[in-house]
Each structure stands twice: as C-alpha cells, then as structure tokens.
Amino acid sequence: MSLSAKLKELRVKKGESLQQVADAIGISKTHVYDLEKGKSKNPSVDLLKRYSDHFGVAIKTLVGEDLSDDKDDSEFVRMFRQAKDLGQDDKQLLETMIQTMLERQRVKK
Known part of the structure; x- marks a missing residue:
C-alpha cells in the first residue's frame, strides 16, 4: 500500500x-x-x-x-504516550510491572 x-x-x-x-x-x-x-x-x-x-x-x-502488522504495537505506543502524563511514582510502578511480566514470560520459555 x-x-x-x-x-x-x-x-x-x-x-x-x-x-x-x-x-x-x-x-x-x-x-x-x-x-x-x-x-x-x-x-x-x-x-x-x-x-x-x-x-x-x-x-x-x-x-x-x-x-495490520503494527496494530497491536500502535495500541501500546498510544498508551505509553498517554503515560507520560503520569506522576513519577506511577511511572515507576508501570516500569516495575512491565519488567516483572517480561521476566515471568522469559522464565516460561
């Protein structure tokens, strides 16, 4: 296209x-x-x-x-752009949650 x-x-x-x-x-x-x-x-x-x-x-x-290849990624990009308005504590919590989920995914493999 x-x-x-x-x-x-x-x-x-x-x-x-x-x-x-x-x-x-x-x-x-x-x-x-x-x-x-x-x-x-x-x-x-x-x-x-x-x-x-x-x-x-x-x-x-x-x-x-x-x-269509970028549909899921674009949703995450949109959410992360909105996350810039969060306070520092919330940003840190979000980062910790993502790191924990990624580590859990890595261990499953």
Missing part, C-alpha cells in the same frame, strides 16, 4: 477530517489532501514523525509495512 493510501486510511479510521489532521500536525488542509492523493512527494522525516505521533503508529508503518 502506498504512503498516500496509508495516510488516508489512518485518517478515515480515526474519523477525522482533512482539516482536523492538518490542525493536529501543523500543516495546511491542502497539504494533507495532496499527500493523500500522492501529489506531494517525499514528505520530510519531521512530517512523517508528526503523522506517526498523531496516529500512534511507527514511521515504518507509514513508509513500508502493512498497517
């Missing part, structure tokens, strides 16, 4: 208008439209980063991998 098709698919799945995406990532509505139609070629890494942050997917998803 092309970059332009992926950008449109992400926007539609999120239920956002061209203007909402433009406002969220700091570009014009026309630029979003041109990107989705493949009229604007080779977007900057910075722009891809803003898109990936907005939609909660990895840049590699935008430029080369199928969206």
Whole structure:
C-alpha cells in the first residue's frame, strides 16, 4: 500500500477530517489532501514523525509495512504516550510491572 493510501486510511479510521489532521500536525488542509492523493512527494522525516505521533503508529508503518502488522504495537505506543502524563511514582510502578511480566514470560520459555 502506498504512503498516500496509508495516510488516508489512518485518517478515515480515526474519523477525522482533512482539516482536523492538518490542525493536529501543523500543516495546511491542502497539504494533507495532496499527500493523500500522492501529489506531494517525499514528505520530510519531521512530517512523517508528526503523522506517526498523531496516529500512534511507527514511521515504518507509514513508509513500508502493512498497517495490520503494527496494530497491536500502535495500541501500546498510544498508551505509553498517554503515560507520560503520569506522576513519577506511577511511572515507576508501570516500569516495575512491565519488567516483572517480561521476566515471568522469559522464565516460561
């Protein structure tokens, strides 16, 4: 799937208008439209980063991998981005919980 098709698919799945995406990532509505139609070629890494942050997917998803491959990962990325607003104690607790689960998984194998 092309970059332009992926950008449109992400926007539609999120239920956002061209203007909402433009406002969220700091570009014009026309630029979003041109990107989705493949009229604007080779977007900057910075722009891809803003898109990936907005939609909660990895840049590699935008430029080369199928969206379904990243579905579970994107949910975790979204949660971790939200976790930045937690207090330090909660962040430490979250880190400890994850480390404990990973260790338990490692021992099972």
